[in-house]
Amino acid sequence: MLIIDWHLDKTKKIPLYQQVIEQIKIKISSGDWPPGSKIPSQRTMSEILGVNRSTINTAVNELIADGLLETSVGSGTKVANNSWSLLASSTAMWNHFTNRGQQQPNLATIQKINTYEFDQNIIRLGTGELSPDFYPKEFMGSALHALAEEISQLGYAEPLGLYPLRKELCRYLKRLQVVTAPDCLLIVSGALQALQLISLGLLNRTSTLYLERPSYLFSLNLFQSAGVRLHGIPMDDEGLSLDSFRPAGNTSRCLYTIPCFQNPTGVTMAAERRQTVYNWCAKERLPIIEDDVYRELWLDAPPPNPIKALDSQGLVLYIGSFSKALSPGLRIGWIAGPKPVISRLADIKNQIDYGSSSLSQWAVHQLLSSGSFYRHLEDVRDKLKWRREICRRALEEHFTGLATWQMPSGGFYVWLRLNTPLAMNALFHTALKNGLLLNPGNLYDKQTSHYLRLSFAYAGETDLAEGLSRLSFLLKHSF
Amino acid sequence: MLIIDWHLDKTKKIPLYQQVIEQIKIKISSGDWPPGSKIPSQRTMSEILGVNRSTINTAVNELIADGLLETSVGSGTKVANNSWSLLASSTAMWNHFTNRGQQQPNLATIQKINTYEFDQNIIRLGTGELSPDFYPKEFMGSALHALAEEISQLGYAEPLGLYPLRKELCRYLKRLQVVTAPDCLLIVSGALQALQLISLGLLNRTSTLYLERPSYLFSLNLFQSAGVRLHGIPMDDEGLSLDSFRPAGNTSRCLYTIPCFQNPTGVTMAAERRQTVYNWCAKERLPIIEDDVYRELWLDAPPPNPIKALDSQGLVLYIGSFSKALSPGLRIGWIAGPKPVISRLADIKNQIDYGSSSLSQWAVHQLLSSGSFYRHLEDVRDKLKWRREICRRALEEHFTGLATWQMPSGGFYVWLRLNTPLAMNALFHTALKNGLLLNPGNLYDKQTSHYLRLSFAYAGETDLAEGLSRLSFLLKHSF
Numbered sequence: 001m002l003i004i005d006w007h008l009d010k011t012k013k014i015p016l017y018q019q020v021i022e023q024i025k026i027k028i029s030s031g032d033w034p035p036g037s038k039i040p041s042q043r044t045m046s047e048i049l050g051v052n053r054s055t056i057n058t059a060v061n062e063l064i065a066d067g068l069l070e071t072s073v074g075s076g077t078k079v080a081n082n083s084w085s086l087l088a089s090s091t092a093m094w095n096h097f098t099n100r101g102q103q104q105p106n107l108a109t110i111q112k113i114n115t116y117e118f119d120q121n122i123i124r125l126g127t128g129e130l131s132p133d134f135y136p137k138e139f140m141g142s143a144l145h146a147l148a149e150e151i152s153q154l155g156y157a158e159p160l161g162l163y164p165l166r167k168e169l170c171r172y173l174k175r176l177q178v179v180t181a182p183d184c185l186l187i188v189s190g191a192l193q194a195l196q197l198i199s200l201g202l203l204n205r206t207s208t209l210y211l212e213r214p215s216y217l218f219s220l221n222l223f224q225s226a227g228v229r230l231h232g233i234p235m236d237d238e239g240l241s242l243d244s245f246r247p248a249g250n251t252s253r254c255l256y257t258i259p260c261f262q263n264p265t266g267v268t269m270a271a272e273r274r275q276t277v278y279n280w281c282a283k284e285r286l287p288i289i290e291d292d293v294y295r296e297l298w299l300d301a302p303p304p305n306p307i308k309a310l311d312s313q314g315l316v317l318y319i320g321s322f323s324k325a326l327s328p329g330l331r332i333g334w335i336a337g338p339k340p341v342i343s344r345l346a347d348i349k350n351q352i353d354y355g356s357s358s359l360s361q362w363a364v365h366q367l368l369s370s371g372s373f374y375r376h377l378e379d380v381r382d383k384l385k386w387r388r389e390i391c392r393r394a395l396e397e398h399f400t401g402l403a404t405w406q407m408p409s410g411g412f413y414v415w416l417r418l419n420t421p422l423a424m425n426a427l428f429h430t431a432l433k434n435g436l437l438l439n440p441g442n443l444y445d446k447q448t449s450h451y452l453r454l455s456f457a458y459a460g461e462t463d464l465a466e467g468l469s470r471l472s473f474l475l476k477h478s479f
Numbered sequence: 480m481l482i483i484d485w486h487l488d489k490t491k492k493i494p495l496y497q498q499v500i501e502q503i504k505i506k507i508s509s510g511d512w513p514p515g516s517k518i519p520s521q522r523t524m525s526e527i528l529g530v531n532r533s534t535i536n537t538a539v540n541e542l543i544a545d546g547l548l549e550t551s552v553g554s555g556t557k558v559a560n561n562s563w564s565l566l567a568s569s570t571a572m573w574n575h576f577t578n579r580g581q582q583q584p585n586l587a588t589i590q591k592i593n594t595y596e597f598d599q600n601i602i603r604l605g606t607g608e609l610s611p612d613f614y615p616k617e618f619m620g621s622a623l624h625a626l627a628e629e630i631s632q633l634g635y636a637e638p639l640g641l642y643p644l645r646k647e648l649c650r651y652l653k654r655l656q657v658v659t660a661p662d663c664l665l666i667v668s669g670a671l672q673a674l675q676l677i678s679l680g681l682l683n684r685t686s687t688l689y690l691e692r693p694s695y696l697f698s699l700n701l702f703q704s705a706g707v708r709l710h711g712i713p714m715d716d717e718g719l720s721l722d723s724f725r726p727a728g729n730t731s732r733c734l735y736t737i738p739c740f741q742n743p744t745g746v747t748m749a750a751e752r753r754q755t756v757y758n759w760c761a762k763e764r765l766p767i768i769e770d771d772v773y774r775e776l777w778l779d780a781p782p783p784n785p786i787k788a789l790d791s792q793g794l795v796l797y798i799g800s801f802s803k804a805l806s807p808g809l810r811i812g813w814i815a816g817p818k819p820v821i822s823r824l825a826d827i828k829n830q831i832d833y834g835s836s837s838l839s840q841w842a843v844h845q846l847l848s849s850g851s852f853y854r855h856l857e858d859v860r861d862k863l864k865w866r867r868e869i870c871r872r873a874l875e876e877h878f879t880g881l882a883t884w885q886m887p888s889g890g891f892y893v894w895l896r897l898n899t900p901l902a903m904n905a906l907f908h909t910a911l912k913n914g915l916l917l918n919p920g921n922l923y924d925k926q927t928s929h930y931l932r933l934s935f936a937y938a939g940e941t942d943l944a945e946g947l948s949r950l951s952f953l954l955k956h957s958f
Contacts, residue, residue, distance in 0.1 A: 358808030
């Protein structure tokens with residue numbers, strides 16, 4: 001007979017049925033509950049573990065759905081015969097493969113964040129994504145209805161991406177004083193893929209990337225996996241500060257910058273500073289990767305034109321995306337740049353995924369060409385402004401004396417500076433136990449133990465205030 | 480005044496207006512026609528070049544759309560001021576980057592094929608894709624209408640891909656006797672991305688991949704870029720022939736196989752052979768990558784169950800796709816395998832593109848769960864069977880005595896063996912001049928000069944017969 005020799009921990013934030021699932025999986029993978037064996041009845045389990053029948057029932061159904069348990073009339077519930085092949089235990093042959101590839105795994109904290117993001121019970125105080133409330137159901141619905149009629153084939157798009165979309169994007173970019181041509185634009189599956197293509201196609205182990213410190217890029221292992229050296233440059237209120245900086249003699253070097261509502265600081269590079277940075281890069285012959293994914297999320301006034309708009313020399317690769325202001329699930333972004341660079345990146349994209357979803361490309365084209373994208377942006381700004389206000393009030397109420405901050409003029413982020421440095425990992429885990437998912441500042445600058453990246457874009461309005469209040473309580477009482 | 484000192488070549492397959500565009504681009508990039516200068520009138524150009532005004536007009540409008548020329552009332556058409564930054568000439572700074580990254584460029588022939596695929600005037604005799612005629616406009620239309628109502632958010636999907644889709648895929652795989660669970664499935668952007676993830680996450684410079692020779696994989700630089708060694712194994716009529724083969728002592732080695740309607744040979748691995756291969760791999764401790772993207776394209780009878788269905792030991796990574804039988808533009812495929820392997824691959828996918836288009840995932844889910852996917856497959860088989868028949872007749876009529884072949888029982892390809900070996904590159908280019916796009920056999924096996932990969936799936940029915948007739952004429956008279 002199979003034995004239940006574990007206890008559930010009701011103080012844990014992990015739901016009880018999930019604890020049951022985890023324990024049963026351990027039993028199966030350890031061989032204590034072998035394939036084909038009959039598991040204890042639900043009544044027995046609920047009595048021994050001291051929980052409701054329904055909790056056990058949820059867990060068992062989940063395990064059946066996962067194929068680990070199976071049930072047949074009259075003979076109760078058994079461990080499925082193929083359960084081992086579904087679990088880790090019997091996959092020794094793959095084991096030495098899984099840490100072998102050249103690509104490093106994600107940072108441990110990022111892996112945890114990615115997992116907990118799908119836990120409904122947690123308040124996400126750092127997520128760099130619009131809340132589902134922002135989804136433009138009506139606009140997107142009209143676009144899909146239109147596409148149902150319009151699309152008459154869905155083959156691979158052209159190597160650079162759907163031509164009508166590139167055309168439309170040129171028009172969009174013209175509003176920002178960026179003059180480009182469909183041939184100089186590559187559609188990608190989000191800005192992250194743009195960076196992946198750049199790391200695969202343009203950089204290598206001799207390359208150095210200069211960038212703001214802190215920066216989003218420090219939280220990725222993308223460039224590190226390619227052996228690229230990241231070299232942080234300090235920032236001030238007007239963005240990247242080049243005063244005390246001189247690049248080394250290396251020929252393969254680039255500047256990476258997020259000039260609008262920078263991730264994680266929220267700082268926007270001033271117009272004059274953009275010109276300074278551009279001139280300096282032109283003089284130093286330093287190409288620029290301009291990551292402008294937050295541009296359309298301005299809340300007070302439109303930000304200065306892109307650095308790309310100053311680019312008379314083909315110096316700038318300009319990255320944009322529909323993930324931040326429209327919908328990350330579409331996975332559509334773009335790179336604009338000199339044609340030979342774009343061709344090289346397109347060739348690589350072609351080698352790794354044969355282009356982005358044509359369906360998504362058509363959907364974005366529809367939203368842009370019908371103008372709904374621009375109407376949607378107005379909605380987004382209204383709602384986001386109100387969330388920024390909620391956040392500002394909560395910060396003033398709960399964090400005065402505990403931290404300092406500057407409210408950004410757009411984007412998602414408040415770069416909260418704690419008055420006392422803290423052990424970032426401990427804070428992350430304590431917060432998690434208290435139902436809060438944080439993005440600790442050391443993700444974006446390994447040296448820091450002073451900062452948190454807050455986002456007012458994701459958590460529900462009530463949750464945002466509640467989460468910040470709970471966080472301040474933790475900071476006051478647990479640290 | 481700007482001078483027109485070139486001629487158009489009316490014997491070329493390249494449309495005249497495109498020749499005009501190319502020549503003007505050369506003039507601009509060389510500096511002969513500098514930014515800001517007024518170009519000759521359309522009448523002058525049409526007279527000097529001896530073509531219709533409309534040809535010149537098309538070319539000029541195209542160049543205006545591309546931003547290379549600009550026009551203003553009263554002052555005619557000028558070379559745009561920013562034209563240089565749109566062209567290659569002034570991008571010296573990027574030049575040493577574009578051949579620097581670790582990823583090798585596509586093979587030259589593949590690059591050419593990718594370009595000419597978007598030339599409407601060419602007959603594509605080797606394309607591994609269903610013709611646009613197969614697009615299920617009605618089914619896809621209903622799906623999109625349904626999604627317009629159903630989708631209420633389009634955020635990032637879960638790290639492994641949309642849960643309802645993975646659930647539905649488990650149901651689909653069960654029909655093939657593959658028992659898996661949503662946790663052991665990763666949604667990817669087509670099978671090519673599955674291979675990309677495997678190369679980044681599981682393999683490295685010490686790895687050897689055994690595979691059929693010839694194979695699709697030889698036409699990719701994906702694994703070669705990661706430093707993986709490809710080692711071809713001969714095939715017979717029943718698939719991979721392991722008789723004379725012994726793997727080397729290397730610990731990081733895998734078998735890659737396309738057991739159904741293999742690309743490029745069209746051969747399907749017999750049921751018994753599958754068992755032999757599986758047993759042998761289990762004995763040799765050789766994990767298997769099973770690429771089963773052509774499975775649903777059977778025309779005579781369903782192929783034997785996947786090798787994955789025999790997998791009691793978690794030995795097999797099983798790759799599938801909706802690109803071949805449904806629509807490549809959706810860019811949706813999957814990998815099923817042992818959980819730790821899938822988690823590793825998911826972590827990498829998360830690092831390189833944050834998941835596949837949620838919109839595409841919802842669309843596939845809708846088509847699967849409504850059953851339209853299965854109804855669509857019946858249509859596809861009917862139409863494809865007829866095309867195979869057209870191809871068979873054309874081959875018999877034109878290639879008897881010139882080549883030998885075996886008609887496949889499904890998939891897209893006929894692996895045509897020429898009686899006389901030929902210079903593959905010369906054949907490819909001669910065919911191109913004659914309006915035929917070929918996939919020469921040496922893409923799939925560098926050593927061969929005997930084969931062509933024909934596809935009866937893409938070219939229109941008339942074009943298919945016409946193209947094969949034209950090809951046989953070339954073979955008889957130019958070689």
